[in-house]
Amino acid sequence: MMNEREKQIGDVILDMQGISLSFGGVKALTNISFNVKEHEIRAIIGPNGAGKSSMLNVINGVYVPQEGGIQFRGNHFNRMTPRRAAEMGIARTFQNLALFKGMSVLDNIMTGRNLRMKSGILSQAFRIFGAEKEEIRHREFVENIIDFLEIQAYRKTPVGRLPYGLQKRVDLGRALAMEPRLLLLDEPMAGMNIEEKQDMSRFILDVNDEYGTTIVLIEHDMGVVMDISDRVVVLDYGKKIGDGTPAEVRSNEEVIRAYLGVEH
Numbered sequence: 001m002m003n004e005r006e007k008q009i010g011d012v013i014l015d016m017q018g019i020s021l022s023f024g025g026v027k028a029l030t031n032i033s034f035n036v037k038e039h040e041i042r043a044i045i046g047p048n049g050a051g052k053s054s055m056l057n058v059i060n061g062v063y064v065p066q067e068g069g070i071q072f073r074g075n076h077f078n079r080m081t082p083r084r085a086a087e088m089g090i091a092r093t094f095q096n097l098a099l100f101k102g103m104s105v106l107d108n109i110m111t112g113r114n115l116r117m118k119s120g121i122l123s124q125a126f127r128i129f130g131a132e133k134e135e136i137r138h139r140e141f142v143e144n145i146i147d148f149l150e151i152q153a154y155r156k157t158p159v160g161r162l163p164y165g166l167q168k169r170v171d172l173g174r175a176l177a178m179e180p181r182l183l184l185l186d187e188p189m190a191g192m193n194i195e196e197k198q199d200m201s202r203f204i205l206d207v208n209d210e211y212g213t214t215i216v217l218i219e220h221d222m223g224v225v226m227d228i229s230d231r232v233v234v235l236d237y238g239k240k241i242g243d244g245t246p247a248e249v250r251s252n253e254e255v256i257r258a259y260l261g262v263e264h
């Protein structure tokens with residue numbers, strides 16, 4: 001399986017170059033460089049406070065690093081903005097779910113489609129024929145995601161009534177509705193039981209295979225990501241202490257020390 005996957009991996013799509021970020025006196029990231037290749041599943045792992053969320057927020061333009069640059073799909077940015085990131089095809093899920101609890105599964109996933117629908121805003125305002133057709137096309141796309149994530153039975157259910165594992169799946173669906181080139185997953189398995197973790201792992205692999213989406217996920221539990229990742233970056237106290245295949249990272253002395261030295 002590994003060999004088959006390796007064959008599909010393409011050129012570098014995202015290149016993080018010497019990123020440093022501090023908050024006042026706190027150095028959240030110190031001179032971090034790593035790249036992500038097209039079609040790869042790339043994990044960023046590390047103990048609590050290692051800088052994982054900060055890195056994700058630099059990738060999608062929420063935080064602006066004091067030093068370093070970002071190259072995405074051949075374009076160089078000294079600073080990314082959340083809007084530009086979204087327009088260029090970067091979508092993310094959230095650790096603390098960003099869903100509308102009172103809205104149905106279907107409507108929540110439709111919200112992920114908004115950026116795509118903006119192109120038609122003028123025609124929608126004038127209610128020209130095309131607008132309705134466009135709406136139908138978007139609905140079909142969203143229905144496909146719902147089938148893909150096996151949540152048909154809950155399409156009309158308010159999200160707040162679903163168990164946590166399914167809410168995480170809806171959040172994934174909302175991000176997929178943006179048709180991202182790069183999908184950032186913020187601790188996709190946090191708070192899940194074993195069965196839910198297995199389901200989520202399978203969906204992440206399926207998204208990667210069937211939609212061809214490049215995926216960056218952050219996680220502090222080393223175990224769950226090792227099976228599904230092509231390559232792993234390890235952060236500790238804002239520094240990169242490991243980078244390589246799961247096997248390489250697992251046998252890296254510094255990584256072992258960081259993980260044995262702290263409570264999880």
Ligand SMILES: Nc1ncnc2c1ncn2[C@@H]1O[C@H](COP(=O)(O)OP(=O)(O)OP(=O)(O)O)[C@@H](O)[C@H]1O
Pocket residue numbers: 023026027028046047048049050051052053054055220
């Ligand atoms: N907005 C902020 N303001 C001040 N300090 C921050 C901010 N965000 C992060 N930090 C600090 O930066 C460091 C890295 O935090 P970050 O949240 O990126 O780590 P993490 O690896 O995602 O941790 P966790 O696994 O606990 O989510 C920590 O010392 C944290 O306190």
